[in-house]
Amino acid sequence: MAPERIAAPERGSPTPAEPAGARGSGQRAVPAVRGRSPAAPPALPEAMSERVLNRPAAVFLGCLAATALGVAVCSLLPAGAPLRLDGYVVSLLGKYLCFALLALSIDLIWGYLGILSLGHGAFFGLGAYVSGMHLMREIGGRGVYGNPELPDFMVFLNWERLPWYWRGSDNMLFTCLLVALVPGLAAFAFGRPAFRSRVSGVYFSIITQAVTFALMLAFFRNEMGFGGNNGLTDFKSLLGVSLQSDYMITGLFCASALALGLAFILCRVIVASRLGRVFVAVRDAESRARFIGYRVENVKLAAFVFSAVLAGLAGALYVPQVGIVNPGVFAPLFSVEMVVCVALGGRGRLYGAVLGALVVNIAKTFFTTALPDVWLFFLGALFVVVTLLLPDGLAGIPDRLGGRLRALRAKSGVEI
Amino acid sequence: MNGNAHKAGNADFQSAAATPEDVRAVAAPGNARDAATSDDIRNAAVPEDVREAAQAVLDEFAGRRRGMRPGRFVPGPPKPLREKNDIALYLEKISVSFDGFKALNNLTLYVAEGELRCIIGPNGAGKTTMMDVITGKTRPDRGSAWFTRAYNLSAMDEVSIVEAGICRKFQRPSVFEELTVLHNLELSLKGDKRVLSTLGARLSGEDRDFSAAVLERIRLHEQRNLAAGKLSHGQKQWLEIGMLLMQKPAVLLLDEPVAGMSAGEIERTVELLRDLEGEQVILLVEHDMEFVRAVARTVTVLHQGSVLAEGDMDTIRNNQAVIEAYLGEAQC
Ligand SMILES: Nc1ncnc2c1ncn2[C@@H]1O[C@H](COP(=O)(O)OP(=O)(O)OP(=O)(O)O)[C@@H](O)[C@H]1O
Ligand SMILES: [Mg+2]
Numbered sequence: 001m002a003p004e005r006i007a008a009p010e011r012g013s014p015t016p017a018e019p020a021g022a023r024g025s026g027q028r029a030v031p032a033v034r035g036r037s038p039a040a041p042p043a044l045p046e047a048m049s050e051r052v053l054n055r056p057a058a059v060f061l062g063c064l065a066a067t068a069l070g071v072a073v074c075s076l077l078p079a080g081a082p083l084r085l086d087g088y089v090v091s092l093l094g095k096y097l098c099f100a101l102l103a104l105s106i107d108l109i110w111g112y113l114g115i116l117s118l119g120h121g122a123f124f125g126l127g128a129y130v131s132g133m134h135l136m137r138e139i140g141g142r143g144v145y146g147n148p149e150l151p152d153f154m155v156f157l158n159w160e161r162l163p164w165y166w167r168g169s170d171n172m173l174f175t176c177l178l179v180a181l182v183p184g185l186a187a188f189a190f191g192r193p194a195f196r197s198r199v200s201g202v203y204f205s206i207i208t209q210a211v212t213f214a215l216m217l218a219f220f221r222n223e224m225g226f227g228g229n230n231g232l233t234d235f236k237s238l239l240g241v242s243l244q245s246d247y248m249i250t251g252l253f254c255a256s257a258l259a260l261g262l263a264f265i266l267c268r269v270i271v272a273s274r275l276g277r278v279f280v281a282v283r284d285a286e287s288r289a290r291f292i293g294y295r296v297e298n299v300k301l302a303a304f305v306f307s308a309v310l311a312g313l314a315g316a317l318y319v320p321q322v323g324i325v326n327p328g329v330f331a332p333l334f335s336v337e338m339v340v341c342v343a344l345g346g347r348g349r350l351y352g353a354v355l356g357a358l359v360v361n362i363a364k365t366f367f368t369t370a371l372p373d374v375w376l377f378f379l380g381a382l383f384v385v386v387t388l389l390l391p392d393g394l395a396g397i398p399d400r401l402g403g404r405l406r407a408l409r410a411k412s413g414v415e416i
Numbered sequence: 417m418n419g420n421a422h423k424a425g426n427a428d429f430q431s432a433a434a435t436p437e438d439v440r441a442v443a444a445p446g447n448a449r450d451a452a453t454s455d456d457i458r459n460a461a462v463p464e465d466v467r468e469a470a471q472a473v474l475d476e477f478a479g480r481r482r483g484m485r486p487g488r489f490v491p492g493p494p495k496p497l498r499e500k501n502d503i504a505l506y507l508e509k510i511s512v513s514f515d516g517f518k519a520l521n522n523l524t525l526y527v528a529e530g531e532l533r534c535i536i537g538p539n540g541a542g543k544t545t546m547m548d549v550i551t552g553k554t555r556p557d558r559g560s561a562w563f564t565r566a567y568n569l570s571a572m573d574e575v576s577i578v579e580a581g582i583c584r585k586f587q588r589p590s591v592f593e594e595l596t597v598l599h600n601l602e603l604s605l606k607g608d609k610r611v612l613s614t615l616g617a618r619l620s621g622e623d624r625d626f627s628a629a630v631l632e633r634i635r636l637h638e639q640r641n642l643a644a645g646k647l648s649h650g651q652k653q654w655l656e657i658g659m660l661l662m663q664k665p666a667v668l669l670l671d672e673p674v675a676g677m678s679a680g681e682i683e684r685t686v687e688l689l690r691d692l693e694g695e696q697v698i699l700l701v702e703h704d705m706e707f708v709r710a711v712a713r714t715v716t717v718l719h720q721g722s723v724l725a726e727g728d729m730d731t732i733r734n735n736q737a738v739i740e741a742y743l744g745e746a747q748c
C-alpha cells in the first residue's frame with residue numbers, strides 16, 4: 001500500500017485556474033508548460049541532430065577514397081610496372097565493392113529498422129538483369145549468330161521478335177532509369193501488402209526467401225526470355241568501349257566506389273536525421289512508435305524501397321565487371337550469405353556492413369580457389385564464432401577494446 | 417479487421433434497426449411509431465439498455481421527419497447513442513471477447529470534457545482492454561467508441577486516433593531505450609509525422625522551449641542526454657508521460673502510471689497530475705488506492721468487463737458489490 005502522506009485533494013472544487021505553485025502540499029512549484037510558472041525552464045543547448053559525417057563516417061569515406069584512388073592509379077600504370085594491378089584484380093575488387101553496397105542496403109533496414117530481409121539478392125538480381133539486358137543489346141551483330149536485333153539465346157530458341165519487355169533496353173538512359181525503377185517497384189509491390197498486414201520478424205524473413213526462390217525458378221525458365229539457365233553473358237562493350245579495356249575496367253571500378261561512397265553518405269543522411277531515430281524507435285518499440293503517431297508501415301515501406309534501389313544499383317554495376325548474370329543471383333543462399341556479411345561486420349553501423357562484405361568475399365575468393373569444399377564450413381564456423389564472441393561484429397572490436405581498456409584503467413586507478 | 421470496424425461503426429444503426437419490436441413492446445397498445453412518446457418510454461419499467469435503444473429510435477425518426485422526404489429512411493452518418501455537449505469520450509455497449517472469453521461485456525462509460533476519471537478494478541477486469549478499444553488497438557465486437565461527436569474511434573486506425581489527440585501510456589513502460597531522453601521527446605513532438613517531413617525535420621526554437629518545459633515538468637532535465645534505457649523504472653514512467661505531453665493531447669490515457677514508483681516519486685506524480693487536471697481529459701487506470709484517493713474525484717469500478725460502480729472514492733469504498741468483487745479476487 002502506498003504511504004499515507006499523499007495529501008488528499010481539496011474535494012469538490014477542481015481548481016484549474018489556480019496557479020500551479022499554490023497546490024501540492026508545500027512542495028516546490030512544478031513549472032508549467034503554458035507559461036504559468038514565473039521561472040522559464042533552462043534552455044536546451046543540445047544540437048538535436050547527429051552530424052552526418054561523424055568521425056567513423058569520415059574515416060570510412062577517407063579510406064574508401066584513398067583505396068579507390070590508389071587502385072585506379074595502379075591499374076592504369078603501363079604494363080610491367082612493379083605496382084601495376086591486373087585488370088582481373090581490379091574487376092574482382094570492383095565486384096567486392098558491389099557486394100559491399102548490397103550489404104550496406106541490407107544494414108540500413110536490418111540494423112536500423114529491424115527488418116531482416118533474407119531475399120535482398122532478388123533486388124540485386126533485378127538490377128543485374130536490367131543492366132545485363134542493355135549489355136546484351138550492345139553486342140548487336142557481334143554475337144555468334146550475327147543477328148543485329150536478337151540476342152543469341154533468342155535466335156537459338158527460334159524467336160522472331162524481341163519480347164515487349166526488352167524494348168528500350170538498348171537505350172542507356174532508359175536502362176539507368178529501370179535499374180532504379182524495377183527493384184524499387186518490386187520492393188513496393190511486395191512490401192506494401194506485407195507491411196500493411198504487419199507481417200514482421202521471422203515471417204517476413206521467410207516470405208522474402210520464398211520470393212527470391214520463386215524468382216530464381218522463374219528466371220531458370222527459357223520462356224521467360226532472360227536466357228534461362230545460362231543467363232545473360234558474352235558481353236562485349238559498354239557505351240562503345242570494350243569491357244576488356246583497361247579504361248573500362250578502371251572506370252567501372254571507380255563507378256562502384258563512387259556508388260558505394262554516395263550510397264553511404266545518403267544512408268548517413270537518413271540515419272542521422274529524425275527519420276533515422278524513428279527507424280530505431282520502430283525497431284525497438286514498434287507499437288510505441290505507432291501510438292505516438294508514426295505510420296510504421298509507411299516508414300518501413302520507404303526504407304525497404306530505398307534499400308532495394310541501392311541493392312539494384314549494386315547488381316547493375318556488378319554485371320559488367322563479372323561479365324555474366326544468371327539465376328544464381330536469386331539463390332536464397334546468396335542472400336543469406338550477404339546477411340551473414342552484415343552480421344559479421346557488425347550491424348547498425350553502415351561501415352560494419354561494408355567491412356563484413358569485404359572480409360567474407362575476400363575469404364570466399366581465397367577458399368573457392370584453394371579449398372572449394374571447405375568454404376561453406378568456414379562461413380558457418382565464422383558466423384558462429386562471431387555471434388558468440390563478437391556480438392557487435394568486427395566493427396565493434398574497437399569499442400570493446402576501448403571499453404576493456406577503460407575498465408582496466410578504472411580498476412588500476414582504484415588499486416592505486 | 418476492417419470489416420469489423422465498419423460493422424462496429426454502424427452498430428448503433430443495427431441496434432436501431434433491431435428495436436422497433438422493443439419499442440412496440442414497451443409502448444403498446446397502439447402503433448409504436450405513432451403512439452409511443454418519449455414519456456411513455458421513460459416511464460415504462462424496462463431495462464436501461466432497451467429504453468435507451470428505444471429512445472434512440474424515436475430520436476432518429478423525429479430527426480428524419482423534420483428534414484427529409486416522408487416514407488424514406490435514409491441512414492445518416494452514425495452517431496453516438498446519447499449525445500451531450502460536454503461529453504468527451506463515449507464508450508457505448510462495448511463488448512470484446514477473446515476466444516469466447518468476454519474481456520469487455522456491454523461496457524458503457526461517459527467521460528466529460530476536462531475530467532480526470534480514475535478506473536479501478538481487480539486484475540483482468542478489462543481496464544487495459546478498454547484502453548485498447550479507445551486507441552484502436554483492439555476492435556470491439558459490438559458497440560462503439562466516440563471521441564466527442566466528431567470521431568468514431570471504432571472506425572479509425574491507431575494513427576488517426578493519435579492525430580485526433582488521444583495519447584496513451586502503456587501499462588508496461590514503453591520508451592525508446594536506445595535513444596536519449598531528449599530524442600524520445602523529440603520524436604513525440606506534435607507535428608507532421610510523414611516519412612519525408614520526418615527526414616527533413618528540424619527542431620524550431622519554439623519546439624526547443626517546449627521540450628525544455630516538458631523536461632522540467634517530468635523532472636528529467638539533468639538526465640536529458642542519457643539513454644532512456646538507463647533510467648529507473650519510475651523515471652521511465654515519467655518519460656512516457658512526457659512523451660504524451662509533447663503531443664499536446666486532448667485525452668490522456670494512463671495505464672498504471674505509478675506502478676514501480678517509490679513513495680516520493682508517487683507524490684510528485686500526484687502533483688504532476690493535479691497540475692495537468694483540467695487541461696485535458698485524463699483517464700487513469702491504477703491499482704494503488706492511495707494514489708487514486710489522492711487524485712481522483714470520480715472513480716469507476718470495472719469488474720468482469722463492465723461497470724460495477726461509479727462515484728467518489730468514499731461511496732465506492734462502502735459499496736457492497738465493490739467490496740465483494742475485490743474480496744473475490746483476493747480469495748482466488
Ligand atoms: N489479446 C488477448 N488475448 C486473450 N485474452 C486477453 C487478451 N488481452 C486481454 N485478455 C484477457 O482479457 C482480460 C482482461 O484483460 P485486461 O488486460 O484488460 O485486464 P486489466 O483490467 O488491465 O488487468 P490488470 O489490472 O492485471 O492490468 C484478462 O483476463 C486477459 O487475460
Ligand atoms: Mg491492465
